[in-house]
Amino acid sequence: MRRVISRPLVVSLLASVLALSVYAQDGDRIDWPRYQDMAVDLMQQYLRVNTSNPPGNEIEAARFLKKIFDQHGIENEIFEYKPGRANIIARIKGNGSKRPIILLSHMDVVTAEPASWEVDPFSGVIKNDYIYGRGALDMKNEGLLHLMTMILLKHEGPALSRDVIFLGTADEEVNDEGSLWMIANKADLFKNAEYLLTEGGDNLLDGGSVKIVGVDVAEKAPFWLRLTATGLPGHGSRPVADSATNRLIRAMNRILDWETPIKLLPAVEQFFKDVAPLQREPLRTQFAKIRESLKAPVFAKSLTSQREYNFLLRNTISITMLSGSKQTNVIPNAATCNLDVRLLPGESPEDFLTALKTVVADPSIKIDNVNRFKPPNSSRIDTELFTLIARKTKENHPGAIVTTKMLSGYTESQLYRQLGIVAYGWAPIYTTPEEDEGVHGNNERISVRNVRQGTREFYEVVKEISR
Numbered sequence: 001m002r003r004v005i006s007r008p009l010v011v012s013l014l015a016s017v018l019a020l021s022v023y024a025q026d027g028d029r030i031d032w033p034r035y036q037d038m039a040v041d042l043m044q045q046y047l048r049v050n051t052s053n054p055p056g057n058e059i060e061a062a063r064f065l066k067k068i069f070d071q072h073g074i075e076n077e078i079f080e081y082k083p084g085r086a087n088i089i090a091r092i093k094g095n096g097s098k099r100p101i102i103l104l105s106h107m108d109v110v111t112a113e114p115a116s117w118e119v120d121p122f123s124g125v126i127k128n129d130y131i132y133g134r135g136a137l138d139m140k141n142e143g144l145l146h147l148m149t150m151i152l153l154k155h156e157g158p159a160l161s162r163d164v165i166f167l168g169t170a171d172e173e174v175n176d177e178g179s180l181w182m183i184a185n186k187a188d189l190f191k192n193a194e195y196l197l198t199e200g201g202d203n204l205l206d207g208g209s210v211k212i213v214g215v216d217v218a219e220k221a222p223f224w225l226r227l228t229a230t231g232l233p234g235h236g237s238r239p240v241a242d243s244a245t246n247r248l249i250r251a252m253n254r255i256l257d258w259e260t261p262i263k264l265l266p267a268v269e270q271f272f273k274d275v276a277p278l279q280r281e282p283l284r285t286q287f288a289k290i291r292e293s294l295k296a297p298v299f300a301k302s303l304t305s306q307r308e309y310n311f312l313l314r315n316t317i318s319i320t321m322l323s324g325s326k327q328t329n330v331i332p333n334a335a336t337c338n339l340d341v342r343l344l345p346g347e348s349p350e351d352f353l354t355a356l357k358t359v360v361a362d363p364s365i366k367i368d369n370v371n372r373f374k375p376p377n378s379s380r381i382d383t384e385l386f387t388l389i390a391r392k393t394k395e396n397h398p399g400a401i402v403t404t405k406m407l408s409g410y411t412e413s414q415l416y417r418q419l420g421i422v423a424y425g426w427a428p429i430y431t432t433p434e435e436d437e438g439v440h441g442n443n444e445r446i447s448v449r450n451v452r453q454g455t456r457e458f459y460e461v462v463k464e465i466s467r
């Protein structure tokens, strides 16, 4: 059957062809293959800079980046806050009618065990269309996209309404010294920013297509605790019923049996609704009305028995370090265990501690906080940037679902949100769960395709928000 094209359709076809050609002109001005080749080459070079932390030695990465910024005439400055440890900031100026956007990446990487890798972790070698190296996913890849965006804005970008600030920091993997130093000493350079983009986005590539793009808008907060039980010491041949070890074990059992209350935060509720269409029934309907569904104890129990969902819905506790006697035949006078507690945004550590003490039910067991607690926070999603990320993602990957993510882990967004900046974890890097195993693991790698496409997709979002 022949189809007769009616006039309004012709008009709308014509309009979309015109729109397409305008878009194409804008995009085609840029010699993408040249910049994408450059991105792959710079990715390899960046991965060869060994910034394993400890000791970090991020000054080498800062110098590497400085050289490139200098070559391209981009204003930049290194801050070596102690020997070998450095941050770098670079800036492309806008007319100031909008507040800046910060592209934040940490330059340090976790250590690598070369014997467990297929290639030298600092070789930046390309094998089977993957670029290998410690930091290829966490997070020199995103640093590279930020760097390429600066280069592209400098040579190809439109007039900007806001400053675009590149910020490379030291020590994220250990103590956040780099960002803490910048915020304490150089905040004037960036504290008026409206937005910040950094790591934390959690995207899913499955069967060759992008299924989920997760923008990290909140993270849980580590609240690490140590329990210390003390008691009568003695010889192992003559047991002490309420010894330090025995009392500690009983307390740990009560902790293991404790089900912390389920709480559904708005960002998490949104996530379940967004991913509902990907589920089969009855899960699809249950996710779509998750707040209602969680009221059914059977459903709540089965959902929280899955690790990937449990942490989204409650404060969690993992018993990690244990210590008692150094000898089999000695009953120690003290025994300890450490708990890796992660609190939901908005939770009070004092309230949690009070509840935990009730569960432990043994006033002689001392409970101490052993980390620097940073109150969890979150960013709102009714922003121009969030809308833009969602729109661009759908243009580039029509089947993808864009959703909010709350991370179980911590990112530096927490620090910058305290300055009033809207901070998101997002990057157009699409990985399979198998590739994700390289993060802090062995054979960390990024596909060449990700680097090439990511360069364009990231640039387009930053360019658009900064027009």
Ligand SMILES: [Zn+2]
Residues within 6 Å of the ligand: 106, 138, 139, 172, 199
């Ligand atoms: Zn990281």
